[in-house]
Amino acid sequence: MIFFTASAILAATVSLGYALWLFLTERATRFMAFAIAIFLLLGMGDLANLMYRTAPTKDIAFFYLEVYSTIGALGILTLFESSVSLPMYSPKWIHLLAIPELLFIGMIWETHLIQYGIEKTQVGWLLTKPGSMYIVAVLYTYLLALLALMIFYGFYKTQVNPRLRQALRWFLLGVALFMSASFVYYVIPVAYGIPDPNPIASLLLVLLTAWGFRDLGHSQLVKLALSQTLLEVSPDLVMVTSPEGEILFFNAAVGHHIPDAVKIKSVHSPQVFGPEFSLDKPEQEVTIANRAFLLESTPLKDKWGQPGYLIIGRDITDMKRLMEELEILSITDPLTGLYNRRYLTTRLEREVSLAKRYGRDFLVFMLDLDDFKMVNDSMGHRAGDYVLTQAANIMKSRFRETDVIARYGGDEFAGILMTERLDQGQEILTRILEELKQSDLTWHGHKISASFSVGITSFKCSGRNVESLLAIADSALYEAKR
Numbered sequence: 001m002i003f004f005t006a007s008a009i010l011a012a013t014v015s016l017g018y019a020l021w022l023f024l025t026e027r028a029t030r031f032m033a034f035a036i037a038i039f040l041l042l043g044m045g046d047l048a049n050l051m052y053r054t055a056p057t058k059d060i061a062f063f064y065l066e067v068y069s070t071i072g073a074l075g076i077l078t079l080f081e082s083s084v085s086l087p088m089y090s091p092k093w094i095h096l097l098a099i100p101e102l103l104f105i106g107m108i109w110e111t112h113l114i115q116y117g118i119e120k121t122q123v124g125w126l127l128t129k130p131g132s133m134y135i136v137a138v139l140y141t142y143l144l145a146l147l148a149l150m151i152f153y154g155f156y157k158t159q160v161n162p163r164l165r166q167a168l169r170w171f172l173l174g175v176a177l178f179m180s181a182s183f184v185y186y187v188i189p190v191a192y193g194i195p196d197p198n199p200i201a202s203l204l205l206v207l208l209t210a211w212g213f214r215d216l217g218h219s220q221l222v223k224l225a226l227s228q229t230l231l232e233v234s235p236d237l238v239m240v241t242s243p244e245g246e247i248l249f250f251n252a253a254v255g256h257h258i259p260d261a262v263k264i265k266s267v268h269s270p271q272v273f274g275p276e277f278s279l280d281k282p283e284q285e286v287t288i289a290n291r292a293f294l295l296e297s298t299p300l301k302d303k304w305g306q307p308g309y310l311i312i313g314r315d316i317t318d319m320k321r322l323m324e325e326l327e328i329l330s331i332t333d334p335l336t337g338l339y340n341r342r343y344l345t346t347r348l349e350r351e352v353s354l355a356k357r358y359g360r361d362f363l364v365f366m367l368d369l370d371d372f373k374m375v376n377d378s379m380g381h382r383a384g385d386y387v388l389t390q391a392a393n394i395m396k397s398r399f400r401e402t403d404v405i406a407r408y409g410g411d412e413f414a415g416i417l418m419t420e421r422l423d424q425g426q427e428i429l430t431r432i433l434e435e436l437k438q439s440d441l442t443w444h445g446h447k448i449s450a451s452f453s454v455g456i457t458s459f460k461c462s463g464r465n466v467e468s469l470l471a472i473a474d475s476a477l478y479e480a481k482r
Helices: 002-024 030-053 058-084 092-110 134-158 162-187 189-193 198-216 219-226 228-233 252-257 259-263 317-331 341-358 372-379 381-398 422-438 466-481
Strands: 115-121 124-130 237-241 247-250 283-288 291-302 305-315 363-369 404-409 412-417 441-443 446-448 452-458
Touching (some): 030 058, 030 198, 058 124, 058 134, 291 317, 341 404, 363 422, 372 381, 381 412, 381 422, 412 422, 422 452
Antiparallel strands (some): 363 452
16 A cells, blocks of 8 residues: 555656646647646546545545546546547547547446445455446447557657657557556456556656657747648658757658658758758758759747757759749740840850950851842741751851850841951851751752851950940941842
8 A cells, every 4th residue: 555655646746747847848739738638637647546545434435436537537538639639630520439438427426327336455445346337438438548549659650750759659658558557457356456556557658758758859849840730741841950950850751852861860961951051041952862952941949049940941943944944945046946136145245244354355247048038938938937947957066065156036147256266257157158058958849049148257356345246247247248
């Protein structure tokens, strides 16, 4: 009896103290609110059990037995409701399973269908005459507890975060031990001959849970880590770290893109976001498994200071690819695939600026297809487009990578030759002209002869800006056509 009394007092003190600590440390998320209620009921149950066993009279003992039974049923109800409140799919009707347990609580106080008579033994007062509904109520209560454990276990299996898995693992172990001890003692009558193991089992439940939840960090981090409904279904990477970068939580998206994340301790490890990553940068772009992510690091603050960082990474691979495609479209002629007039002007401004700074030279040319209007008028615009496309393909294949060729408008082309020698520029354009003349351009059985006229000038000979360069090259072009 001394052992039972000491263990009951210790268990009640630890349970109530842990519930109070959870409440005062502001860990009252929805799940933690259930946890506080469970440990509060656990501690009150240990006290009611002690009062029941050590009551001075039979009537007082029977009253505390009813209190103890009610607290136990409420504890199972809280455990069950906490399990179905987890962010997993649970049908709404499952809450109806709690109704019979509430009816059993009513029977405890209004009838003798569950508890009928008690007697004093060597281990204190004990229920020796169960009511006719006792076995039904007990079995249903333990089945409800078993269902709750199965739901918790299913939730545990879906988690990729090692810290949350660890917390759930210890909590499940503690609940399983407590329910096993309670079942053995109250369902198997022979166990009445031994001291009640429930206070020790409840103490183990509290200690195991506290041990498992020790690494879930500060209050704000726990709130984030347990907000699974949004975090786990989010396609964005979500990670929570300590101020030093220790990984405290990550969602399923992180586990998908970084399979080894479960083995990595720190966010500063190169296997996570690369060697250039820093928590001090509010925004940074990183590459993970050949995909681009924009990371945002936000300090988490509470009234005690900064307990860590929240990192959110958005996959911007498709957006970057789309932007690159739009950029290409904005500087490309859709018919020929050459650069357009906009890009040529921008590039010329850059080359003029560099030429002025470093005193170098380059060539600019304007090119116009001969008799192109006749092709359009006699064969149609589709034939004209065909000639433009073939001429553009020849130019693209013969110009160097450092040169620029653009469709300037209609049948006019213009470009930049990155050389200071006028004769070299003339040689390149002459080769292209000869290849165009010798090409077999045939449109619906009609051979088309194509050639061009060209005007060329250099930066040093043509003024000091883009407009003068293009104007002089254009004048030279029309001189060549005449």
